[in-house]
Structure formats: C-alpha cells, structure tokens
Amino acid sequence: GQNIDQPTEMTATEGAIVQINCTYQTSGFNGLFWYQQHAGEAPTFLSYNVLDGLEEKGRFSSFLSRSKGYSYLLLKELQMKDSASYLCAVSLTDSWGKLQFGAGTQVVVTP
Amino acid sequence: DSGVTQTPKHLITATGQRVTLRCSPRSGDLSVYWYQQSLDQGLQFLIQYYNGEERAKGNILERFSAQQFPDLHSELNLSSLELGDSALYFCASSPRVGGTDTQYFGPGTRLTVL
Numbered sequence: 001g002q003n004i005d006q007p008t009e010m011t012a013t014e015g016a017i018v019q020i021n022c023t024y025q026t027s028g029f030n031g032l033f034w035y036q037q038h039a040g041e042a043p044t045f046l047s048y049n050v051l052d053g054l055e056e057k058g059r060f061s062s063f064l065s066r067s068k069g070y071s072y073l074l075l076k077e078l079q080m081k082d083s084a085s086y087l088c089a090v091s092l093t094d095s096w097g098k099l100q101f102g103a104g105t106q107v108v109v110t111p
Numbered sequence: 112d113s114g115v116t117q118t119p120k121h122l123i124t125a126t127g128q129r130v131t132l133r134c135s136p137r138s139g140d141l142s143v144y145w146y147q148q149s150l151d152q153g154l155q156f157l158i159q160y161y162n163g164e165e166r167a168k169g170n171i172l173e174r175f176s177a178q179q180f181p182d183l184h185s186e187l188n189l190s191s192l193e194l195g196d197s198a199l200y201f202c203a204s205s206p207r208v209g210g211t212d213t214q215y216f217g218p219g220t221r222l223t224v225l
Contacts, residue, residue, distance in 0.1 A: 030211065040199070040221075041219075042113065042201060042217060043201070045213050045214075048213060050147070087154065089154075096161070096167040096209065097167070097205060097212055098156045098159055098209075099214060101154040101156075102158070103153045104153060104154075
C-alpha cells in the first residue's frame with residue numbers, strides 16, 4: 001500500500017487560517033484530491049491537483065509538490081461550519097481511478 | 112447533494128446474516144466505487160465497476176461481492192456478517208475510469224451488526 005500521512009487534529013479560531021499538510025510515498029502518482037467530511041456524512045469534493053503549484057477556489061486553496069510528495073490544503077477566513085474532517089486522497093496511474101485515503105485531519109474551529 | 116443515491120440509509124442486522132446495499136450513480140457516470148469507513152480504519156476502497164465490468168479490487172473480503180447492472184446501478188452484497196463489518200459503506204461515481212476523474216460520494220449506508 002501507499003503511505004499517506006496527515007495530522008490527526010488541528011484547532012483554529014473563527015476567522016483565522018489553517019494549513020493541513022499531507023505527505024505521501026508512492027510511485028505512479030496520478031493526482032491528489034482533498035475532500036471534506038462532516039461526521040456521519042459523505043465526503044464532499046474540495047480540490048484536485050495533478051500539476052505542481054497552487055489551485056485556488058474561494059476560501060480554499062490546495063498546493064502540490066510532486067517531487068517532494070507533499071500537498072497542503074489552506075482554509076482561509078475560517079467559519080464554524082468548517083469544523084470537519086479533511087481527507088487527503090491519492091490517485092495512482094495503475095489503479096483505474098481508485099483512491100487511497102489518508103486517515104483525515106479533524107479541524108476544530110472555536111469561536 | 113452529489114446526485115449519487117444509496118439505500119437503505121441505516122441497516123441493523125445480526126451476525127451471520129446477509130444484506131444488500133444499493134447505489135445509483137450520478138446521471139451519465141459509468142464508474143461506481145464502493146468504500147468502507149470504520150472508526151479504526153478510515154476510508155478503505157473495496158471495489159470498482161465501469162460500465163458493468165469489474166475494474167479494480169481493494170481490500171474486499173471474500174464474503175463480500177458486488178455487481179453493476181445494465182442500468183448502471185450497483186449492489187454490494189455482504190454475507191456471513193460479523194461484528195467487525197459494522198461500518199459506513201459509501202458508494203461513489205465518476206464519468207469515466209481513470210485517476211483524473213473526480214469521484215462524487217453518496218450519503219452512505221450505516222450498517223450495524225449485532
């Protein structure tokens with residue numbers, strides 16, 4: 001299997017910025033996805049990176065460095081509703097599209 | 112709402128029993144993926160179908176099987192259930208097969224085995 005590492009939990013204040021790191025060790029890398037998951041609900045798609053660099057989507061941005069096996073998800077202007085688990089998932093070239101997920105980072109937003 | 116539907120939402124059954132979980136993909140999507148999420152294991156890929164054919168297998172037990180029908184809906188069959196099979200089961204779909212397609216997840220089926 002592949003090693004995908006992300007921190008277990010992060011806490012931040014409403015209005016602040018939080019950066020969630022994800023490192024992976026893999027060969028045949030196709031791309032990296034970020035999903036948000038509220039407890040007991042379905043993962044929802046946030047972003048996809050296939051090339052090195054930053055992808056920005058409103059308050060959320062995601063960065064990828066293929067050579068370093070590293071990605072981060074940046075959440076700006078945090079809102080209480082952003083309290084959720086954030087899942088990093090790797091897609092491999094020989095996998096027909098299956099995703100290998102990290103364990104998730106629980107973000108807690110405090111008032 | 113992702114457009115992927117799953118039934119039932121909740122299922123409570125006993126050890127040794129067999130259940131069937133159903134998934135309808137988004138309109139136009141040909142690929143269906145099944146994932147299992149338990150508290151101690153995270154989200155684990157089980158199996159993938161594309162246009163009716165099995166394409167990839169993950170950590171799926173022999174007691175589990177799946178299929179995709181001509182109308183593209185899919186069913187996951189779990190038999191000889193054990194306590195450890197209690198989990199959330201998600202179905203996801205994407206337009207094609209391949210790692211560049213975004214997968215959209217259904218609301219899941221929560222299975223409780225007593």
